[in-house]
Amino acid sequence: MMHDPLVLYDFTRERLRAAVEGRLPDGVDAEAFCADIAYWICLAVTVRSQDWHAAFSEFTDAAMLAWAAEDAESERRELDLIRRELARARGPVLDVGAGWGRMAALYAQAGLTAYYAEPAALGARLMRRAGISAAVGARGEALPFPAGVFQTTVIGWVLHHDAGDVDAARLLREAARVTEPGGLLLSVEPLDERFGQTKWLSLLAAAGFAARRVETFYERAKSRGDVSRHTLFTGVRLP
Ligand SMILES: C[S@@+](CC[C@H](N)C(=O)[O-])C[C@H]1O[C@@H](n2cnc3c(N)ncnc32)[C@H](O)[C@@H]1O
Structure with a gap:
């Protein structure tokens, strides 16, 4: 996995766009959601040394997406x-x-x-x-x-x-x-x-x-x- 934080962020945001397409509750701005969640995933990886795949699945599971409207x-x-x-x-x-x-x-x-x-x-x-x-x-x-x-x-x-x-x-x-x-x-x-x-x-x-x-x-x-x-x-x- 790449280590430059900005490269990792852009990559993660791109993958998020694909992963959440058609899955977000009505009224949630997909771009804002992806920008936000990409930051959290990348902090988990770069600051807390969490595995990228584990962090990505945690932040894109159905319960997390359902909370996006709230x-x-x-x-x-x-x-x-x-x-x-x-x-x-x-x-x-x-x-x-x-x-x-x-x-x-x-x-x-x-x-x-x-x-x-x-x-x-x-x-x-x-x-x-x-x-x-x-x-x-x-x-x-x-x-x-x-x-x-x-x-x-x-x-x-x-x-x-x-x-x-x-x-x-x-x-x-x-x-x-x-x-x-x-x-x-x-x-x-x-x-x-x-x-x-x-x-x-x-x-x-x-x-x-x-x-x-x-x-x-x-x-x-x-x-x-x-x-x-x-x-x-x-x-x-x-x-
Ligand atoms: C939940 S985010 C909130 C970001 C921003 N304040 C906002 O409202 O969008 C918490 C931020 O606090 C930062 N942080 C962690 N430890 C900190 C510390 N000791 N001093 C200042 N900021 C810290 C994290 O890196 C993270 O960017």
Whole structure:
């Protein structure tokens, strides 16, 4: 199997297009689905050393495809809320754990200058290929920026990996360091029994972020009977 992350990504995306043709629920954008899932498969292979065939079958099995409509609806609601918050936010923005730059179009629409920190080489390279030059390869626990330079910080779908690839407490302390006092924090997480709202809110408070609003915009049943609550925290960096 090829090792260059971008070559692997393009190959995977092409194979996905063929594998999902005619199998996605109505209303799911096949291109967006393939872009998203290709990233996950390639991260599983390049970061977690998973076998490509195993990851590909896992992400394209019937249950995963059936969930695509729910995921698309959750994302529509999430992006509406983020758009609403960005409309009254100030830049520059820092997106921590930015993935492949899913939020970039929203920052541009809001007229905000944005910087992106992403430790996975694939994510940083996909962003640069898409013309996002302000993408740096960095973990959220060690951000290569001076204190207080960002007016808005966004952390999406990263903290729930706590105790895995992420040390959520350290990452949030770093986010607090680089966010100007009085600045805005947007944090989105899928909350469940493992990483629940109480833990998330106490980590945010301990790092110095005061909640303005906590909104659950989607609830989804998971395979083991657990429920995932997709939730946005809007808060302010305390002085
Ligand atoms: C679920 S994705 C979310 C991507 C993006 N924030 C979004 O909302 O589309 C999680 C991302 O966090 C990144 N990540 C993993 N460990 C991290 C860390 N310690 N600091 C920052 N990002 C991390 C992963 O590489 C991945 O791109």
